Amino acid sequence: MSFNTFGHMFRVTTFGESHGVAIGCVVDGCPPLIALTEADIQRDLDRRRPGQSRFTTQRQEADQVKILSGVMAHPKTGEQVTTGAPIALLIENTDQRSKDYSEIKDKYRPGHADFTYEAKYGIRDYRGGGRSSARETATRVAAGAIARKVVPGINVRAALVQMGPHAIDRGKWDWDEVGNNPFFCPDKDKAKFFEDYLDGIRKQGSSIGAVIEVVADGVPAGFGAPIYGKLDSDIAAALMSINAVKGVEIGDGFATAALTGEENADEMRASNHGPLFLSNHAGGILGGISTGQPVVARFAVKPTSSILAPRKTVDRDGHDTDILTKGRHDPCVGIRAVPVAEAMVACVLADHLIRHRGQIG
Numbered sequence: 001m002s003f004n005t006f007g008h009m010f011r012v013t014t015f016g017e018s019h020g021v022a023i024g025c026v027v028d029g030c031p032p033l034i035a036l037t038e039a040d041i042q043r044d045l046d047r048r049r050p051g052q053s054r055f056t057t058q059r060q061e062a063d064q065v066k067i068l069s070g071v072m073a074h075p076k077t078g079e080q081v082t083t084g085a086p087i088a089l090l091i092e093n094t095d096q097r098s099k100d101y102s103e104i105k106d107k108y109r110p111g112h113a114d115f116t117y118e119a120k121y122g123i124r125d126y127r128g129g130g131r132s133s134a135r136e137t138a139t140r141v142a143a144g145a146i147a148r149k150v151v152p153g154i155n156v157r158a159a160l161v162q163m164g165p166h167a168i169d170r171g172k173w174d175w176d177e178v179g180n181n182p183f184f185c186p187d188k189d190k191a192k193f194f195e196d197y198l199d200g201i202r203k204q205g206s207s208i209g210a211v212i213e214v215v216a217d218g219v220p221a222g223f224g225a226p227i228y229g230k231l232d233s234d235i236a237a238a239l240m241s242i243n244a245v246k247g248v249e250i251g252d253g254f255a256t257a258a259l260t261g262e263e264n265a266d267e268m269r270a271s272n273h274g275p276l277f278l279s280n281h282a283g284g285i286l287g288g289i290s291t292g293q294p295v296v297a298r299f300a301v302k303p304t305s306s307i308l309a310p311r312k313t314v315d316r317d318g319h320d321t322d323i324l325t326k327g328r329h330d331p332c333v334g335i336r337a338v339p340v341a342e343a344m345v346a347c348v349l350a351d352h353l354i355r356h357r358g359q360i361g
């Protein structure tokens with residue numbers, strides 16, 4: 001099963017299965033002399049951790065990270081810093097209940113990767129989906145915490161902006177609210193509404209999709225490269241690689257199809273700090289290169305496939321059957337995709353910073 005690595009200069013390789021002993025990653029290419037402790041990484045992991053509210057899976061994982069390599073106490077200051085060597089991170093699995101999945105060992109769960117993994121590899125890890133499980137995304141969040149330290153002037157934040165058909169009121173956007181509700185929602189009133197809305201969905205044993213927006217502030221002009229190294233293509237690929245993501249857009253994205261040229265092109269005016277853009281329909285990227293404005297991406301997360309209603313499927317012997325997924329699940333996986341998205345964009349930006357320096361100095 002190849003292709004477990006992403007990034008060019010800041011490279012992240014992840015390993016481990018949902019119900020294996022542990023998951024982890026190796027971050028290669030991290031610059032030396034960056035202060036890094038387990039606590040720096042744990043902060044981000046704690047935001048993604050399951051079982052934190054009734055709206056996310058009740059799987060209880062401590063998600064305690066261990067740094068196995070690539071750091072040491074600085075000989076002069078004593079502060080723990082990166083050495084430039086590969087940084088290996090390990091997170092043990094502690095709440096893997098394989099028996100929850102034993103009934104579905106021979107059936108393909110609709111909406112999951114069961115059929116495709118088996119069609120490709122001739123074997124699949126039915127214990128929670130193995131590599132296809134979003135348990136793997138914990139390792140991305142750990143890598144993302146390191147990436148944030150590589151780009152200290154850049155602030156990558158994400159928020160849930162739509163659940164089902166219910167979008168937030170963008171006029172009520174308050175980043176401080178994102179940490180105050182279980183949905184990572186920046187609109188306080190909509191977060192209140194989501195409580196009853198998602199409770200209703202959860203009690204029916206059903207699920208719902210969501211839209212997440214990621215904003216990176218402080219990205220200087222010049223990140224990204226033309227043609228095959230575009231910042232927007234790398235961000236899109238990184239976000240699309242998150243489980244259950246079915247659509248990604250940059251800036252105004254699909255809405256630009258309905259705009260005129262006058263409406264869409266971001267006008268400019270001179271200022272003491274270089275050109276000033278009068279709008280940001282482009283999402284902070286032109287020609288694959290950052291403009292210095294906030295980089296904005298949005299993505300759609302499909303509804304959780306494991307629901308409590310029986311679904312039609314086939315078994316490994318090719319017979320029609322029904323399936324009822326009894327394992328633990330999130331009614332809206334979009335919620336926990338929020339910290340994962342921040343991590344992926346942070347990794348892309350760290351990679352592009354190092355690539356930029358490599359060519360431009």
Ligand SMILES: Cc1cc2nc3c(=O)[nH]c(=O)nc-3n(C[C@H](O)[C@H](O)[C@H](O)COP(=O)(O)O)c2cc1C
Nearest residue numbers: 112113132134243244304305306329330333336337
């Ligand atoms: C943070 C997160 C948690 C997820 N948890 C579940 C879950 O509990 N149940 C489920 O059916 N899908 C869950 N998913 C989605 C599946 O992993 C994903 O739909 C499945 O592996 C098939 O891959 P695809 O949807 O990317 O094609 C989760 C996704 C994310 C991002």
